[in-house]
Amino acid sequence: MNTEHTFDATEVKACCALAYQSDAARLLLGDSFHPGGIQLTEYLGSLLRLEQGHRVLDVASGQGASAIALARRFGCQVLGIEYGAEAVRQASRAAVAENLAHLVTFQQGDAEHLPVPDNSFDALICECAFCTFPNKTLAALEFQRVLKPTGQLGLNDLTCTGAVPEDLQDLLAWIACIADAQPVESYIRYLEKGGLNITRIENHDSALHDMVEQIQGKLLGTELLLRLRKVELPASFDIEQAKRLARAAKAAIQSNTFGYVTLLARKEY
Numbered sequence: 001m002n003t004e005h006t007f008d009a010t011e012v013k014a015c016c017a018l019a020y021q022s023d024a025a026r027l028l029l030g031d032s033f034h035p036g037g038i039q040l041t042e043y044l045g046s047l048l049r050l051e052q053g054h055r056v057l058d059v060a061s062g063q064g065a066s067a068i069a070l071a072r073r074f075g076c077q078v079l080g081i082e083y084g085a086e087a088v089r090q091a092s093r094a095a096v097a098e099n100l101a102h103l104v105t106f107q108q109g110d111a112e113h114l115p116v117p118d119n120s121f122d123a124l125i126c127e128c129a130f131c132t133f134p135n136k137t138l139a140a141l142e143f144q145r146v147l148k149p150t151g152q153l154g155l156n157d158l159t160c161t162g163a164v165p166e167d168l169q170d171l172l173a174w175i176a177c178i179a180d181a182q183p184v185e186s187y188i189r190y191l192e193k194g195g196l197n198i199t200r201i202e203n204h205d206s207a208l209h210d211m212v213e214q215i216q217g218k219l220l221g222t223e224l225l226l227r228l229r230k231v232e233l234p235a236s237f238d239i240e241q242a243k244r245l246a247r248a249a250k251a252a253i254q255s256n257t258f259g260y261v262t263l264l265a266r267k268e269y
């Protein structure tokens with residue numbers, strides 16, 4: 001289990017936010033920045049039994065694709081909280097473009113200090129982001145604080161059994177949600193310590209495998225476009241490093257070191 005992190009917490013959050021609001025992230029990941037895409041998000045919504053009138057919080061809402069999809073599918077009201085200011089702007093524009101601004105709003109904020117009142121949400125989702133939070137104990141306490149009594153958490157996240165391979169512990173790996181991924185038992189402990197009761201655990205490893213394969217395909221395509229000078233990438237984006245990371249991640253998935261899990265938890269009081 002990787003409980004110690006060697007990077008400054010603020011640096012990790014800021015770099016993560018910057019990376020995920022970049023054009024490179026959209027190029028490699030499309031609109032939805034997690035394994036399983038919108039299909040898995042809507043499935044999570046059905047497990048949470050979302051419906052019209054429910055207030056849902058999407059913590060680390062990225063470009064807003066999940067929040068928008070849940071509002072469209074279930075008619076619920078969704079507030080997305082996201083660290084990156086530019087991602088908040090992009091997500092807000094997307095909600096307007098989808099004619100869903102009356103149901104979906106986005107606000108800048110930190111998962112470890114949620115800018116919302118106690119007991120205010122029927123459900124909270126957090127996808128592919130809990131593993132990047134430097135202080136998971138604090139984030140779990142915040143989830144519990146903002147849920148109404150009997151409110152439910154739906155968490156989709158990357159898991160890591162055993163030690164994260166050393167070549168997957170740099171800053172890019174943090175941003176790719178890998179470096180501080182932990183076993184599902186650790187996530188359960190954080191949530192239980194935060195006062196939530198686990199009600200369901202599902203394995204979705206195949207979604208992670210498919211996503212890494214898609215990224216590898218897009219990296220190859222991007223390399224070709226770069227050679228043909230048909231695309232430009234920011235100077236900070238190192239395609240060789242990204243390819244190495246994707247290769248190492250795929251090997252770790254194949255050896256069952258990495259996986260993807262859905263956890264449901266309830267606030268009982």
Ligand SMILES: C[S@@+](CC[C@H](N)C(=O)[O-])C[C@H]1O[C@@H](n2cnc3c(N)ncnc32)[C@H](O)[C@@H]1O
Pocket residue numbers: 013016017018020031032033034059060061062063064065066081082083084087109110111112126127128129132133177
């Ligand atoms: C892998 S992306 C997932 C985005 C979105 N949940 C999705 O599935 O499309 C991780 C997101 O977490 C955000 N993030 C990281 N740390 C955060 C924090 N402490 N508070 C809020 N958002 C955070 C990043 O800016 C990034 O948008």
